Amino acid sequence: MFDWLANPNRFNRITEKIQPCILVITIITLISGLYFGLFDSPKDYQQGDAVRIMYVHVPSAWLASFLYFSLAISCVFYLVWKHPLADLVSSTIAPIGMLFSVLTLVTGSLWGKPMWGTWWVWDARLTSMLVLFFFYLGYILLSNAFERKIDGSKTASVLAIVGLINLPIVKFSVDWWHTLHQPASIIKIGGPSIDDKMLLPLILMIFALSFFSLYMIILNVKTKLIEKKCEALLLKSNLEKYRKQVKI
Amino acid sequence: MSLQLSFIQIFISHIKREFLINFRSLVDVISIISFMILIVTLFILGIGPFEEKLRLISNAIFWIGLILAIIPSLEKTLQRDYDNGWLDQSITSPTPMELILLSKSLAYWLIVIIPLVISLPLFIVLLNINLKLIPWLLISILVGGLSISLIGIIGSALTLGAKRGNILLPILIIPLIIPILIFGVGISETVRINESPIGNLFLLIGFTLIYLVISPFISAFLIRIAISR
Numbered sequence: 107m108f109d110w111l112a113n114p115n116r117f118n119r120i121t122e123k124i125q126p127c128i129l130v131i132t133i134i135t136l137i138s139g140l141y142f143g144l145f146d147s148p149k150d151y152q153q154g155d156a157v158r159i160m161y162v163h164v165p166s167a168w169l170a171s172f173l174y175f176s177l178a179i180s181c182v183f184y185l186v187w188k189h190p191l192a193d194l195v196s197s198t199i200a201p202i203g204m205l206f207s208v209l210t211l212v213t214g215s216l217w218g219k220p221m222w223g224t225w226w227v228w229d230a231r232l233t234s235m236l237v238l239f240f241f242y243l244g245y246i247l248l249s250n251a252f253e254r255k256i257d258g259s260k261t262a263s264v265l266a267i268v269g270l271i272n273l274p275i276v277k278f279s280v281d282w283w284h285t286l287h288q289p290a291s292i293i294k295i296g297g298p299s300i301d302d303k304m305l306l307p308l309i310l311m312i313f314a315l316s317f318f319s320l321y322m323i324i325l326n327v328k329t330k331l332i333e334k335k336c337e338a339l340l341l342k343s344n345l346e347k348y349r350k351q352v353k354i
Numbered sequence: 355m356s357l358q359l360s361f362i363q364i365f366i367s368h369i370k371r372e373f374l375i376n377f378r379s380l381v382d383v384i385s386i387i388s389f390m391i392l393i394v395t396l397f398i399l400g401i402g403p404f405e406e407k408l409r410l411i412s413n414a415i416f417w418i419g420l421i422l423a424i425i426p427s428l429e430k431t432l433q434r435d436y437d438n439g440w441l442d443q444s445i446t447s448p449t450p451m452e453l454i455l456l457s458k459s460l461a462y463w464l465i466v467i468i469p470l471v472i473s474l475p476l477f478i479v480l481l482n483i484n485l486k487l488i489p490w491l492l493i494s495i496l497v498g499g500l501s502i503s504l505i506g507i508i509g510s511a512l513t514l515g516a517k518r519g520n521i522l523l524p525i526l527i528i529p530l531i532i533p534i535l536i537f538g539v540g541i542s543e544t545v546r547i548n549e550s551p552i553g554n555l556f557l558l559i560g561f562t563l564i565y566l567v568i569s570p571f572i573s574a575f576l577i578r579i580a581i582s583r
Contacts, residue, residue, distance in 0.1 A: 240528075240529045243525065244522075244525050244526045244529065247522055247525065248513075248522060248526065251516040251517050251522055252515065252516055252517070254583070257579065257580075257583055260579050261516075261576060264575060267572075272530050272533075275533050279532065279537065279557070280536070282557075283540075
């Protein structure tokens with residue numbers, strides 16, 4: 107299936123049709139999610155209105171981890187099957203994922219100020235999100251650290267895969283270390299322990315942000331494909347000019 | 355005598371080579387220990403000379419000092435061989451690169467850990483570490499040092515030929531090393547409050563075993579990428 111999608115022309119043709127649909131879904135879920143989240147959901151009996159930060163915080167935390175997973179998967183595709191498109195995908199996923207991890211940290215500390223009384227608490231989940239941020243940063247820095255682009259993307263892909271092996275261990279060890287965060291409340295055995303009215307905007311926001319990042323990834327990959335085409339055309343025209351000069 | 359060397363012989367000869375290179379000049383060894391002493395001094399100067407405070411965080415200072423002292427010397431492990439063409443030669447040899455790298459990381463482990471074990475009494479005095487901790491500390495720096503050198507080889511292979519690799523290396527390595535710090539400090543802390551540290555020790559050993567398996571393959575893969583440039 108990926109083999110089939112990896113042809114840039116086919117990718118362009120298919121995404122041409124999908125892209126508007128994704129945009130529409132993003133807008134609808136984002137608007138309805140924000141409406142339900144900000145106006146039509148109950149206040150928490152302890153946290154008051156500050157609970158509404160959750161509708162951005164939880165989806166971006168989920169996406170930051172999910173995007174790292176997909177980054178590593180596309181790096182595997184790049185290293186094993188050497189699809190050039192996989193490299194483009196992973197180099198666009200990395201900044202988006204890093205953005206979401208920053209968003210998680212910022213909203214987490216905004217939420218922490220009224221709840222815990224400080225901007226930053228070294229709690230297990232925030233700490234492992236910080237580590238995830240550094241994995242993204244390392245990937246981006248390493249992929250730009252070489253003279254030739256292809257060396258950087260190969261080496262950084264290995265780093266992403268090592269990170270995929272290491273991240274669960276980091277997550278586990280940081281959890282083991284200490285925690286004062288709330289235990290997971292959405293995915294839990296015996297159903298979620300959260301009110302339906304709060305769950306609805308949360309799920310809508312998760313869908314909205316996921317489709318948004320999918321849209322951004324497709325857009326970025328298309329831009330990079332066009333850039334590559336331009337580079338190739340430029341080289342070609344330069345070559346023709348050079349040939350003409352040599353003949354004269 | 356047959357010309358075919360067994361893997362064990364190759365392994366031992368590589369370790370010997372690393373030892374010769376590293377112990378011929380003692381600068382590296384001395385710099386690791388003095389760097390660690392300086393880090394400890396900085397910590398003590400930062401928190402002030404208070405006995406109670408020091409007792410609470412001495413284990414953390416010891417482990418952070420250990421990790422920070424090892425990191426600067428990691429970069430050289432492969433870079434030197436890459437620069438003088440030794441890696442290009444050994445990739446053409448019939449010996450698998452994975453074996454060479456495994457022996458390299460074990461040699462590096464011994465080179466780093468021997469001076470640290472010798473200077474352990476010094477740190478016990480400096481940091482006021484409880485005497486009943488010594489056997490556990492010894493085991494945990496042996497195991498933890500092995501995993502640091504295995505991860506370090508990966509990091510060193512990642513930054514081969516990179517621009518500003520020496521600055522990049524700590525950023526790539528430290529997130530991978532976090533579990534070692536947590537389990538290592540966990541061992542010392544559980545002993546300090548009179549509980550069994552066996553759980554943390556097993557976790558540390560398990561972490562090390564994972565990297566013992568994957569590290570030679572990953573770094574050999576990376577070196578093949580670097581050589582093909």
